[in-house]
Amino acid sequence: MPCELCGKATDKLTTVRIEGTMLKVCSDCAKFGDNVKAGGKDAPNRVVIQSRLENRERRMKTKDVYTQEEQQVEELADDYGERIRKGREAKGWKQEDLAHQMNERLSLIQKVERHDIKPDDILAKKIEKTLGIVLIEKVPLVKTEKQAVANRGLTLEDFIKSSKK
Numbered sequence: 001m002p003c004e005l006c007g008k009a010t011d012k013l014t015t016v017r018i019e020g021t022m023l024k025v026c027s028d029c030a031k032f033g034d035n036v037k038a039g040g041k042d043a044p045n046r047v048v049i050q051s052r053l054e055n056r057e058r059r060m061k062t063k064d065v066y067t068q069e070e071q072q073v074e075e076l077a078d079d080y081g082e083r084i085r086k087g088r089e090a091k092g093w094k095q096e097d098l099a100h101q102m103n104e105r106l107s108l109i110q111k112v113e114r115h116d117i118k119p120d121d122i123l124a125k126k127i128e129k130t131l132g133i134v135l136i137e138k139v140p141l142v143k144t145e146k147q148a149v150a151n152r153g154l155t156l157e158d159f160i161k162s163s164k165k
């Protein structure tokens, strides 16, 4: 049985509530559960949880891609940092130059290239325009996936959206 959070195959799954969503997870991920707070010496790491939830979303999407009716959505490319760096270097710009061209702070450019910060749509489009690169790609979204999620009463999508702000 695969862990619903990290995808690792395991014999023993524990049901825990993570960010409001009931998930069957492996022993590694069980510590992220809201209801496993006894002791509480390592507080759940939100960044880790979120990246695992996002990976889970992606796995759920790719699984259905070939069998379901497709719909396109715009999604930030996984390797956006790399794309920005390459696009910037293609112009012979330092990070300072890009920051200057975009009228943004150098630290922001550095963080985005390092994947410390995920650019929002507005920033991503601004970078695309400045460097002449593509960061936001059209990817297939499975219509029935949304319905399935709604039927199970999951709020994962809401959680991910709200935590991106």
Ligand SMILES: [Zn+2]
Pocket (backbone or CB within 6 Å): 003, 004, 005, 006, 007, 008, 025, 026, 027, 028, 029, 030
């Ligand atoms: Zn796991």
